[in-house]
Amino acid sequence: MFLNCHTYYSLRYGTLKIRDLLSLGQQNRAIFMALTDINSTSACLEFIRIASEYNVKPVIGVDFRNDAKQHFIMLAENNEGFQNINEYLSAFLHQRQGTKNAEIPSKAKQLPSTFVIYPFASFEGETLAENEFIGVRMDDINRLKFSPWKDKQSKLVILQTVTFQNKKGFNTHRLLRAIDNNTLLSKLPTSEQASENDVFISEEKLKKAFEEFPQLIKNTENLLNRCYISFNFSKETTCNQKSYTTSEDLDFRLLKKLAYAGIHYRYKRPGERVMLRMEKELGIIKEKGFVSYFLINWKILKYARSKGYFYVGRGSGANSIIAYLLRITDVDPVELDLYFERFINLYRKNPPDFDIDFSWQDRNDITDFIFNTFKNTALIAVYNTFKFKASVRELGKVFGLPKEEIDRLSTQDCNFKTLDKLSQLVIVYSQYIQGFPNYLGIHAGGILISEKPIHYYTATFMPPKGYATTQFDMVIAEDIGLYKFDILSQRGLGKIKDAVEIVKQNHPEKKPIDIHDIKRFKEDERIKDLLRNAKAIGCFYVESPAMRMLLRKLQVDDYLGLVAASSVIRPGVAKSGMMREYILRYRFPEKRKEAHPVLLEIMPETYGVMVYQEDVIKVAHHFGGLDLGEADMLRRGMSGKFRSREEFQKVKDQFFNNCKNSGKAEAFTTEVWRQIESFAGYAFAKGHSASYAVESYQSLFLKAYFPLEYMVATLNNGGGFYSVELYVHEARMHGANILQPCVNKGYGATIIDGKDIYIGFDFLQSLESKLIDRIITERNKNGAFESLDNFLERVSIGMEQVTILIKINAFRFTGRNKRELLWEAYMKINKVSFEENVYTLFKQKKIDYKTPSLPHTALEGAFDEMELLGFPLCSPFELLSVASENKVRATHLPNFTGKTVTIEGYLVTTKRTKTTNGQQMYFGTFVDRNGDFVDTVHFPPVANQYRFRGKGIYSITGKVIEEFDCINIEVIKMERLAIIQDPRYSSATVLKNSDGKDKTVTDNRRKTVKHMP
Known part of the structure; x- marks a missing residue:
């Protein structure tokens, strides 16, 4: 009986989550519900996937509107009808008229396998096609009694719109409409908002309202009964393009031929281990139907090499020797003993994940190539949601609050109980709409290449990039078996490529650099020295303050050590407390004996510490007794996408049951699971880290031998960290x-x-x-x-x-x-x-x-x-208003371990974090007069009292602490030092010192202190 239901994917209009809408239907014993979001099919597939859980038969379609004005509703009779609706809607969403999409017409186009419903109040025609109806709302009943349509009831259906649940939902809707119209709530036109009656009511109440018109009740039920739509959510097969050539058999012969052709390039003389692994992978790739996925990636990268583009293949696919032989990745899984089951196994439903990084300068051409080469292609959307601070600002404007009040509320620097009513409403409703989708964006690099037309699954919109983009995100795509190709942009590759060219120009006498000679780089003593001493500013993934300190603590100077460091630095390892444990066991071999024997046996390379995603799968499989299918579900759960889903909870329960049944202590099992959970959304696959490390070595080589040219390339590619x-x-x-x-x-x-x-x-x-x-x-x-x-x-x-x-x-x-x-x-x-x-x-x-x-x-x-420029080219220390006599430098700090010192530093960057009890603290990075780094720690009491005040030179007083040969200052006191008044706007007189240098004398009557901007 419900032909026009909205979720909050009717952006800045609807207020109901998908499950909330279905729950309302279940509570009111609704048999059919038609999801018809406004100009959107974002929620359709998820609605179909979970509708059976609520004993609701799903019908889907689209509510076609210009702004808030409803023109007609289209329902899909079947899957073909849904595809037709998606194509029709996409045509409007692809055409831009100024800042808006093309106008929706008042009359719908005739599309096969669809039904059209026009609102009674605004319909002006006299005739209807066979598939067209007029929807009568409850408040239209009296008008219907005096309308010519009273005698044509065969074309009338009940139109009960569902946009919100209750009064609070209506208020939320009005606020969203005011945000969308960028207007004060008091000035929101009624034409831009829904009726207060657009709520879910029971079918009994609805039938009671239309008891004078039983024909309408019957028409509505018949219409819904004629609609049936189905998608396969089992994930047994993928919906990606099935064949790269003309047949799957031909695909496999090509894949095998390419793999054997790559043996000489990669191994020269391969051993038995290489050949066995290659044959094993080929068999599983064929059995799982992933052949075309490999070949499509190979085709893309073959084109990239033909254009001279730099790229890095990473992700779980880096664990595959076939990917290595096809030059999709540059990581040898045999050399690194990469865990094959992390990459692919017979239980795995989805294809392996290849993240292909290109230079930011080259990615657009690669994307063009993909769209021009493969037929059914689209980018993937992301849902940009309302965040609390942004919501406060938007709602503050809607309620007409002054900017100062909005600023105060957004920082939560206030006591809710002491706020006035309007400010309290801003806070309440900001929390309520937090997480609501606000607008559709574009996934960082996800591209779908489908066997069926993309519109079989979704409508598409056309963002400024000019590529058709789905209206759903990657989670929904994977639910129906569409797996993305990740084509990502990375400035690090642009730096490497440009640096090689700059070296060629600035040093024409030198022989060309083979930047892919990674084997030589791994043994280079200059690179080892840079790593040991953490002198890697500008180098990919190893330049941040946290990484710089980790390298110093580990004193890494080899490839495998850097691979581990690339994953150890991730928040998951640090959060679990295992980063420190790994450093201890890495630096001090006697500490390795403290590892639990079972975990040490599973992970000897990382001394019993979970560092990589593979380690989690190994522990789940060998320690927790999960089969590889369950372990793969755990891997997917770790990504954060499925943490809320029941499948992940089942795996967790199975893990604990297996450990209990095998006699493992509950406390130890709980600790191991805690470490597993801490990896959620953060841990790297080992092959992923290894791919990063390869790029790090390329940038380290350039930094070691051509630092000036590399810095120029860094500047021209947008810097780095x-x-x-x-x-x-x-x-x-x-x-x-x-x-x-x-x-x-x-x-x-x-x-x-x-x-x-x-x-x-x-x-x-x-x-x-x-x-x-x-x-x-x-x-x-x-x-x-x-x-x-x-x-x-x-x-x-x-x-x-x-x-x-x-x-x-x-x-x-x-x-x-x-x-x-x-x-x-x-x-x-x-x-x-x-x-x-x-x-x-x-x-x-x-x-x-x-x-x-x-x-x-x-x-x-x-x-x-x-x-x-934003900074001076001279030393900023030359601009101090009072010349400093402080002689302490960063190189002196190891001599003052455990003592309190005062040192001056120019602020480089800060990092804000929270303690375990939620208080804010900071880490600071400065450079001293000699240009060396000074690293600081600011615990909550000090952070609150002595705040960072922007760029400038600070006098830092604190205790020098040392951990694993890494020096920090635990700050006790800090102040930003004054610099000279801008001489361009002062009454300063310029004199000459005896050495001929400029000296400025300022009129004391106008002397002021100005801080560094």
Whole structure:
């Protein structure tokens, strides 16, 4: 009896979760329910999957609307009808008209195997097609009595819309509509909201309301009875493209041929172990029907190699020797003894997971190739949900609260009981809508390649990227057997690729770098030294403060050690308390005896500590007695996607029962399970870590032998973990001369010439990209600029843009100071044309202006750099308002272990975390005057009293602590030091010291203290 039900996937309109809607149907003994979200099929498959649990027969369709105005409802008679509806809806969602999708027409298109219901109140036609009906609401009954349709009841059905459950649901709906319309709640038009009667009522009450029109009750029941839709959620087979060639047999012959062809490339002379593993994998891949999955990945990467693209294949597929032979991955599973069952086993329903990383510069072309090569292709959506802070801000605006109050509420820095009524409502409803889907986004790299058309399963929308995207996420996709291909973007690969090219340009005398010679890199002493001493700034995955400290604690200097470190650093291992245990057992062999004998036997390589996802599966299988099918379910549960599902709970119960039956102590079983649970959503597969380590070695090689070129590549690829400023600092630490952009030598990107690094024009805030192109084009065409005057004649530019170039010292080749150049530009800029320059036979006579003598200091330059680049190119310590006499440096700290010291450091980055009791604490990273790192720990009492106050130089007082040769300062007190007043806006007088350097004397009457921005 319910033809028009909404969930909260009717974005910023509906208020009911899928299970809540079905639960209402079950409570009211509804037999049929039609899910018809507004312009969305996001919830349809999940609705069908779980409807039987609530004894409800699912019907699905779409409520077609323009904004809140309902035009018609379409129901799917069967699967074909659902596909037709998806195609029809997608056509509107793909067409953009300004900022909105194309307008939904008032009359529906005739589609096979579908039914159309028009709302009685707004329908203006007189005739209906065979599959079309008019939906009559309860509040339409009186009008129906006086309508011509009273005599055409065969085309009328009951239309009871369900959007919310109760009054609170209606209030929530109105708030969502106000957010969607970006308006105050008091100004929300009634046309933009649902009727307060759009609630679930019992079928008995509904039939009672229409007792004068029994024909409508019968029509509605007949219509619902004609609808039947079914999908296979068993996951016994995948719905991915089944064949790469023309048949599955031909696919397997090709896969086997490619695997054998790859033996010589990978192994030269393979041993029996390699051949046995290869044959074993081929058999299982064929039996499980995963052949096309391998071949499609192979095809994609064959294309990538033909274009010279760098890539890294990782994920569980890195455990496969077939993937290694097909060059999908570069990790040898035999060398690393990667656990085969983690990759694939006879119990595994879904294909192995290949995460393929490309440079951010190359991924779009790869995506184009996939969409152009394979037929039924789409990106996967993600549900971007309302977060509490964002909800507070949105609802605060809806209620008309002042910004200061909204800021206070969003930080939760308030006592709920003392708030006024409106503020309390903001908090209450922000908590209520937390987790509601807000809008559809795009998965980071997931692409579906389906055997059937994508619209068989879902409608698609067209985001700005220009690729059709599903309306459901990867969890729903996997429920029906659609498994994604992960094509990811990573800046680390761009750094490596660009660095190789920059080395070739800056060192033409050197032989080309074979960046794929990983075997040689593993034995390189310079790389070992970088790892042992944690000097890996800029290097992929090993540069963060946490990783830097872990490497120092472990003193890793080999490949296997780095592979382990890449997984140990993950929150799962740290959360379980096993990171420290692993470090102890790694550093001190006698500690390995403390491992439980059973766990040590299962995981000898990691000393009885669970480090990889494989370890969890091994423990579940060998310790907990789970079969490989149950262990694979545990693996999937660890990803976090299925933690709430009953399957995961069953596996947990089975684990405890098996351990109890085998006589294991309950306390020990509980501890082992605690360690397993801590991995949820965080642990790496060993092959995944090994893939990361390969890329780390490539970047470490470049850092070890070509640090300046590698830093330039790092800057041009968006940096890494840290800000641009630190990579500039790192280049300087390796002997680079850091220079401002120059109109005669600079480019958009940062470049290197010997040891001179010219910051790129792209790093200048507010400099127009078109101007950069004009400068470079003009310089390439007609030679270097001779003077500012010459530049203004040849390049069309306004005063604002030329001011940026002058302030950053891009005209320093003229030998004149910036103030004089600015004066000259101001006098001449309005005399030149702002159109493209045209060269004539006769030059106009120049007007010369006498420029006054205008002094300029290096300190003014530093503030110009901070304004335009975001940081000074000089040492920030030179800008202190009071010269420091503190002599303590980072290299001295090991001599002060256990003692309290005061040291000064320039803030690099902070990390906020929480203690076990939920209090906030911080870790800080600074550099001292020598450029060395100072790492700090700020426990809650200190963190609350001495807060970080943005970039700048801090005086840090604290106790020096040492753990596993890693030095930290446990902060007791901290303050940010004042820097000089900006001389550009002060009444400072510039003098010269006896050594000829600038000295600034400031008028005491206007002396102020300014902190680093």
